[in-house]
Amino acid sequence: MYCRNCGKEIADNAAVCVNCGVSVGKGEKYCPNCASExxxxxxxxxxxxxxxxxxxxGKVSTGVVGDKSKIAAGLFxxxxxxxxxxxxYLGxxxxxxxKIIATVVSVLAIFVCFVGVFMLIAVWIWNLYDAYCIFSGKTTDAEGNELS
Ligand SMILES: [Zn+2]
Ligand SMILES: [Zn+2]
Incomplete structure (x- = not known):
């Protein structure tokens, strides 16, 4: 895999390019697969x-359809x-x-004050947004493969 920003080779599991410091998948100057401009x-x-x-x-999609189901991920x-x-499910x-931490914090907050209920609803709205991204094909699995 190559950095999208500077074109230098980076480890497949790297989160940040060691050469330019830009997080992996950011940038649009070089191909992550062959490093051409x-x-x-x-x-x-x-x-x-x-x-x-x-x-x-912000990840780069591989364009390959993986074995993860869009319907399953969306319903989850x-x-x-x-x-x-x-x-x-998506790795x-x-x-x-x-998500779990956000939920636990929200539940704990309910014991302290009513605001926790709104926090739980906020997490759910966040999940609905995830579902929207999954169904509209904007989400890939952890390897960048499209959902089937
Ligand atoms: Zn770089
Ligand atoms: Zn290429």
Whole structure:
């Protein structure tokens, strides 16, 4: 994998480019697959044909359809989103944990004051937004594969 911003080679699991410090998937100057220069609004690399379209969370989509289901991920987001199930399903463990923490904090807040209820609703609206991104094809799994 290559940095989208500077074109230097980076580890596949890197979160940030060690060369330029830009987080992986950000930038639009180079192809992440073959490191050739790309024009900022190109949807596909003209050299190797890889999809350059960014996902809702700034990752680069591989353009490959993976084995994860859009329907399953979307329904998980709507009904089990407070437990981060849709994130775990897509392999996004860190984001799944953030959802659980947000839910636990909200529930604890209910014991202190009524605001916790609104926090829980806010987390749910956040989950609905995740579902919207999943159904509209803006979300990929952790490897950047499109949902089927
Ligand atoms: Zn870089
Ligand atoms: Zn390329």
């Amino acid at each position: 790309t024009s900022p609004d190109a949807a596909v690399c003209v050299k190797c044909g890889v999809a350059l379209k960014k996902t809702s969370d 987001a709507i009904f089990l989103g407070h437990l981060g199930i849709h994130k775990f 996004e463990k860190k984001e799944g944990l953030i």
